[in-house]
Amino acid sequence: MRGGDMTYQQQTRRGFMAVTGAAAAMAALPGEVLGKTRRIAPSDRVNVAVIGAGGMGASNMAKLTSQNIVALADVDFEHVAESFVGDAGQSPERIALKAAYDKAAKFSDYRRMLDRQKDIDAVVIATPDHHHAFAAKAAMERGLHVYVQKPLAYSVREGRLLLDLARKDPKLVTQMGNQGHSGDDGRRVVEMIRGGAIGRVREVHVWTNRPVWPQGEARPEAVEAPASLNWDVWRGPANVDWGYHPDYAHFNWRGWVPFGVGALGDMGAHLIDFPFWALEPGLPTRIETRHSRWGGDTNPWDGKGPDELTSYPLASVTHYQFGNAKGGPLHMTWYDGGLMPPTPAGLPAGTRMDPGGGVLFVGDQGMLMHETYGSNPTLIGEGVAARAAAIPQSLPRIAGGMGGHEMNWIRAIRGEEKISSPFDYAVPLNETMVLGIVALKAEQPIDYDGGAGRITNAPDANRFLDREYRKGWEL
CATH class of the missing domain: 3.30.360.10 (Dihydrodipicolinate Reductase; domain 2)
Incomplete structure (x- = not known):
């Protein structure tokens, strides 16, 4: 970001919410990063997990079947199955996605997935809004790249917390799911x-x-x-x-x-x-x-x-x-x-x-x-x-325009190009x-x-x- 937004970045580094009560809790910084981000070469496939595998999550993941889809977390796998019925479910993208989903490990609680599935490189988060920051923080603290559906966070404090995490580990590639940006x-x-x-x-x-x-x-x-x-x-x-x-x-x-x-x-x-x-x-x-x-x-x-x-x-x-x-x-x-x-x-x-x-x-x-x-x-x-x-x-x-937003994230993880909508940009947009x-x-x-x-x-x-x-x- 440029111009006036640089002032925002400098200012947020100096602290947040110097007032009492709820604001005091907002000033607390997240814990140290727990995981180590794996270096992924342009020739490698990225090991991707998804939190919220049906609905919008299925739409995102259908763009990522060229990668290794290793794990799914969802609260209702009967609902996930609905992503593969009807005419839309018979598209080549959805057929490939179903095959990948069938092979992947499955969890009803994403906290357990993040604790137990050790081969994950990157996580797509397509839950309801109130989970976005919690799931993203848990993934980022484990050294995992994140693609988070919009809105990036439910509150001002949540967004700034995620931005702080992203700055603590510059190797993490972060993307908000506002595909029009691509x-x-x-x-x-x-x-x-x-x-x-x-x-x-x-x-x-x-x-x-x-x-x-x-x-x-x-x-x-x-x-x-x-x-x-x-x-x-x-x-x-x-x-x-x-x-x-x-x-x-x-x-x-x-x-x-x-x-x-x-x-x-x-x-x-x-x-x-x-x-x-x-x-x-x-x-x-x-x-x-x-x-x-x-x-x-x-x-x-x-x-x-x-x-x-x-x-x-x-x-x-x-x-x-x-x-x-x-x-x-x-x-x-x-x-x-x-x-x-x-x-x-x-x-x-x-x-x-x-x-x-x-x-x-x-x-x-x-x-x-x-x-x-x-x-x-x-x-x-x-x-x-x-x-x-x-x-x-x-x-x-x-490449791919709006339809290439997910693969832009993958290529950025592999060091091939710049990310489209990283948290440095997405957090102040979300805050607005x-x-x-x-x-x-x-x-x-x-x-x-x-x-x-x-x-x-x-x-x-x-x-x-x-x-x-x-x-x-x-x-």
């Missing part, structure tokens, strides 16, 4: 913005149709968990005892506060990525989130939120101010729940704003709009296309995302000192930079 379109967007195609950018709008899962609802009554599901391990670090319900596992967990980070956690890594990359704004200095009512809020008019945070609001708008942005102050607005900014004037005929998600950069000489993952950039304004065409390529392209959730929980604007990692105008809100952990699952 896409050709997204890289061209960054080149055009940095090259001045639309002039100086002071305003950005980002939107998504998420949630597409339950939100804005009170938590349901618990029911008996399926016999195939290890519910105790699935619950993991979450410090709630709600019991099982299918609205939590296997897909719908993202909208429930103890388990997920809502729409911002799901899509912020894909959408906020490009303004964060192109404009180098550093961490936000002021954040405010407006929202519909919380799930389970019986008095949404008092402005205080419910006594128990259950599911996130169905829709929200988050305003970010970046007072230390490289090119001068920047304002970014995030919309979810199907909310969108107004259609920009001058949009080319036949072009529409994708309701599924997108980004609109507003410059003083034009605008640039793209869809999720940086796809299909559209230039708006007189002279913009000509200026853009004159901007040379300056960023390397990743989850600060929107912090402002949501705080129910007021927050002023943020990124160097110190603390909220300065509402001290009680600093507790939302961390979370409480279930006994035995503490970080």
Whole structure:
């Protein structure tokens, strides 16, 4: 990272959260690295394990069947088996993956896998959000390279802990699963913005149709968990005892506060990525989130939120101010729940704003709009296309584009190329995302000192930079 982000890196080395209570625990550094990272030559195959082998984990691992898939950890192998049924399960990628899975060692608890399986070089982590940091820390302390699905971490403190671990062992290759960062379109967007195609950018709008899962609802009554599901391990670090319900596992967990980070956690890594990359704004200095009512809020008019945070609001708008942005102050607005900014004037005929998600950069000489993952950039304004065409390529392209994000990680492990989205970049991006959730929980604007990692105008809100952990699952 360059420019203003270097200030962030220097500052985080000096410490984190010099305040009392929960913040004091956040200042603690992780233990020394326990394992030794194996040197892997370009001619070698990497021994890969996966935590969360179905769903998104299967999608990731289907790109890695050229490697040695040595172990799987999953709380429900009947659910994993669903990855190989139907037409999609008969694709060559999935057939090869099933063969690899059939040969691999299997564990229902990833802690046991990491303790017992000694031939692992690298781990893909594709669990619900609340496990990401715990699993990544356990792997990294054993000297294992990690590919962690987005959001990288549930909280500010978790992200900074992982960044500290990565810096303690520079041999570790770390990657967040924001595959758009490896896409050709997204890289061209960054080149055009940095090259001045639309002039100086002071305003950005980002939107998504998420949630597409339950939100804005009170938590349901618990029911008996399926016999195939290890519910105790699935619950993991979450410090709630709600019991099982299918609205939590296997897909719908993202909208429930103890388990997920809502729409911002799901899509912020894909959408906020490009303004964060192109404009180098550093961490936000002021954040405010407006929202519909919380799930389970019986008095949404008092402005205080419910006594128990259950599911996130169905829709929200988050305003970010970046007072230390490289090119001068920047304002970014995030919309979810199907909310969108107004259609920009001058949009080319036949072009529409994708309701599924997108980004609109507003410059003083034009605008640039793209869809999720940086796809299909559209230039708006007189002279913009000509200026853009004159901007040379300056960023390397990743083989396979978005579909090559996983193998980029493998090639980086083998020393063949640079990693696309390492923790040095992904942690401050993730921190920006989850600060929107912090402002949501705080129910007021927050002023943020990124160097110190603390909220300065509402001290009680600093507790939302961390979370409480279930006994035995503490970080």
